[in-house]
Amino acid sequence: MTPLLRMEGISKRYGGVRALEGARLACARGRIHAVLGENGAGKSTLLKVLAGVVRPDAGTLELEGKPIVLPSPAAASRAGIVSVFQELSLLPDLTVADNIGIVDPPRIWGLRWGLIDQRAQRRRAEAALARVGAEDIHPLAPVRDLPLSRRQMVEIAKALARNPKILLLDEATSALTASDVAKVFRVLRQLRDDGLAIVFISHRMPEIAELADDCSVYRNGKHVASFVAGTRTDAEIIEMMIGREHTSVFPPRPTHPPSEPPALKVTNLSWAGRLRNIDFAIRPGEVVGLGGLDGQGQRDLLLALFGALTGVRGTIEVNGTPVTLSSPERTNLRGGGIALIPEDRKTEGLMLPMSVRDNLSFAAIDRFRRFGLIDRAAEDTAIASMIRLLGIRADGLDGPVAALSGGNQQKVVIGKWLMTRPQIILLNDPTRGIDVGTKQELYQLLHTLAADRAALLFYSTDYAELIGCCDRVLIFYDGAIVRVLEGDALTEHNLVAGAHNLATVPGAAP
């Protein structure tokens, strides 16, 4: 049987990072195909190639045996390939009906250049919403006003309204309530029986077991295996996702952190349904990791601790004193010396056109203030010592940060916050997109900071990194800590299993 769709030898690089290398995928009519892999395995990039969002550097696509090129999402849509991304493609200011009919809406008298037939469009939207069991959504409501779970239902309804041949779902159920998931699954099975090919990415193993007919596993941008669902055990699948390559070297950790009162203690912290009853504590000199799949609330926790969220419930204690964190400025200057190394260094961490010197001293500018002016001598001394500590390679302090390499930019971001001498450091995936050498230096730096008695909370999407750097890892699933791994239980197998909310193996690695 010829598959409906075949992708062969798909490669894609982003700068020095290879997202896909010779990856392939084949899917057939009337089958639901699950795409599996760790964070950064290339799953999303693969689907984006298929959706016309990403143009591959190499590789071929065949639809019904004929080669095709997909230069844009519009082209993919015309070819019958429709995607549901995580609320990415909804237009917040437009109504639900407008969103569902955004491409090729019904026209008055069916004319190609005619005006949009509002009534027909509304009927179509109502039908699409009813099909996914979301009749409670008003077609005239602006998408902006809908809660996340409803938006995702609109997104799915929108995709179905285009009558796709191939439906792609990237984590499409992540924000849905359990009853909505059941409804969506019913629809997906119905569509499969109608002859659609469905390709989906999910990080929830139970969902995969329930829905998938076929599975393909990817690792480091390469295809590992494809098999019929149910023919492999969960443990085997996890082994395929992890692989056996370990290249990074981590500095040794001190075996026993000193037992003393915690520097940071969080009790029962909740926020907007995205964080649920978070409890943990970090002592000075400890590195605590945040694990789990991307987008399970780890970033929100860091933002909450940094004072960037409103309506956070629960208590946060710094050195035994409860604190109210109401803005990054306050946490930095007075609250308790909390620093956040942000995720997106280009927008949240650096002022790219400004000089290395300015970027480094911004957060700590109070330290160099004398009678309202900046004491340049003190500033220079502090900056020089920071550049030495971090090994920042720059052609001079007064050139723009934008001219530095990614790794050196990241060091500037970190240096900027270290200048404030924080005692609690929150790190949001700091090694993403930087080269291996710089990564090693950053691991060493974490080590040094911990030795200097800072408390570190470290979010990373790289499991090996969590194992190598952390004393203990809190695994997040759906906004809550589902498991805490430490000591011998801190293995890649357990991290992956915990992230998918499956049982962990206690003790030594399997």
Place this chain on the structure above:
Amino acid sequence: MTAARLRSQDFRYWLASHRGPLFAAALFVAMFALFVTKHPAGASANVLNTAANKGALLAFVAMAQTLPVLTGGLDLSVGSVFVMTNCLASTLIAGTPGQVALGVAIVLASGLVCGVLNGLVVVFGRLQPIIATLATGAMYGGVALWLRPAPGGDVNEDFADFMTGSLHDVVPFSIVVLAGAVVVIWLPYRRSVLGRAAYAVGSSEQAAYMSGVPVARAKFLAYVLAGLFAAIAGLLLTCLTYSGEANALLGGSYTLNSIAAVVVGGTSLYGGSGGAIGTIFGAFALRTIGDLLFVFDIDPLSQPLFLGVVLLIAVSLGSFRLLKVKKRVDLYR
């Protein structure tokens, strides 16, 4: 069952989505009512006609501004196109009715050409709209000077008087032109695929692209139509003054006031929501402030101050949504 319940909410959603224009209309009606009651001549045809002509000029320029703003852009050249087409019209709208008709067509076409150039630079040159239209605007100002180095002109007065007079001495003809532009251009545009695409692009360009919306064509058309609306305003100005003048100050002030009218009319400067109807009321409301200060005998020197205060209040009403933001970081996006 649910369908019926949903239908009962239609009106609420309609009201919510038209809050901006309704607010601008209410503001204008209240201010204008106050104006005519205070005016010594009352609501005479003459008073109405003068107010209509003044308001319509700004309304057309502001309609021009609305389209790029809806896509999340800005057009700083609308005032210059307005002045340039005024200069062009002052040389072409003369002679026989046939020649006048041809002149009108050429003037409107020249506005379209300006719009096409703006669209090309913004969409295909990928320059930021503000800086691109600042540059093209200066060019159009230069063309205006070249067309008419000194103020003056030769205009067919019958045509001009008809355009700026009143039908049956009641309905100002400029309002008829404005209504015509709304019915013939704006309403179909709003309900066309590319018109909605303009809203989509302004709402989230990335999401629009991901959804397969024709992003480039939508933006391009917005700038082209902006040129057309500005040219209609230039034509109207020529009929009011019987002449043309390459007045850069006038162009600049119309550009800035057009942005003010767009905002008062309920269109978001971030793009994606609002529309030309609200803009028209916004423009008339802004113009009425000046008239009010006149009938209340307030020092003309304080008019800019009052204009500023009204604008500030109108803009503040639009920012209430910020109070609902959950992530403080989102305030800075």
